Amino acid sequence: MRTETIYKILFGVTLILLFMVGVYIGAEISNKEEQNNVIASTSKDVKIEVEPYEETVDEVEELIDVSVKYTDVYPDCGHTIESHEQYEKTTLMDMKEEIESKDLGYRLIGQEDGLLIYQKVHNGKCLNHYKVILEENTVKIYRINMSGEFEFYQDTEITTEMLREGIREQLEKGIMVDEVEELLLLIEDIES
Numbered sequence: 001m002r003t004e005t006i007y008k009i010l011f012g013v014t015l016i017l018l019f020m021v022g023v024y025i026g027a028e029i030s031n032k033e034e035q036n037n038v039i040a041s042t043s044k045d046v047k048i049e050v051e052p053y054e055e056t057v058d059e060v061e062e063l064i065d066v067s068v069k070y071t072d073v074y075p076d077c078g079h080t081i082e083s084h085e086q087y088e089k090t091t092l093m094d095m096k097e098e099i100e101s102k103d104l105g106y107r108l109i110g111q112e113d114g115l116l117i118y119q120k121v122h123n124g125k126c127l128n129h130y131k132v133i134l135e136e137n138t139v140k141i142y143r144i145n146m147s148g149e150f151e152f153y154q155d156t157e158i159t160t161e162m163l164r165e166g167i168r169e170q171l172e173k174g175i176m177v178d179e180v181e182e183l184l185l186l187i188e189d190i191e192s
Contacts, residue, residue, distance in 0.1 A: 061091035067115045068095065070106060077125040077178065092116065124148055130183045132190075134160065134171035139190060141183070158190055 065088050072081045087095060095116060096108065106118035129144040130153065137160040143153035163171065167190055177183045 061093055063089045063091060064114050066090050066092060066095045068099065069115060069117045071109075071117065071119045072126070073119060073121045074124070074126040075121065076123070077129065079126045079128060079178075081126055081128070122146075128179055130177045131174045132171065132177065132183070132186055133174040134163070134168065139163075139171060139187075156187065158187075163190065 065086065068085045068087070070083045070085070072083075074080070092111065092114075099106065099116070099118065104120070106120045108116065109119045110117035124146050125144055125148065127143060127145070131142045131144075131150050133140055133142065139156045139158040140152065141154045141156065142150040145151050160168070171190070175186060177186055
């Protein structure tokens, strides 16, 4: 093989390698930008957007009462569940370090006077989805678990003899509810 042909092949291989490195770098940059702006689409065409949070830290922090708000976002069902914790006489920095050391998967998305706001986006549906069904002559409640399967949640004291005909037929198939409040209203309606 001639030297000139070998140089052309090496030049071509070098161009291909440079192109592949460029594509890889571009993908990494795109991935980092995507992590900063989390957009979770849902089955109900609802979009949940998380703005990137730029942390500002004071050099000297005083001891204050700190509230921590945890927000769990479930794009598959469109629900957001919030919980709060209160800590007395600590600093924001100490609280941030303690939360991050637990490695719970939450990401700091905001900070206000004595309040830290954390968020976690979950796959699947939240635990606020229930199926109320008539089994073995008793109304039973099942709850969806994190893997999307129904698991037994609770028995009721409602028996077949207590049911109206219309509701009985629905319960034999199972009635789905997507909130605790809906579940309580349904049970109240069944009992009346």
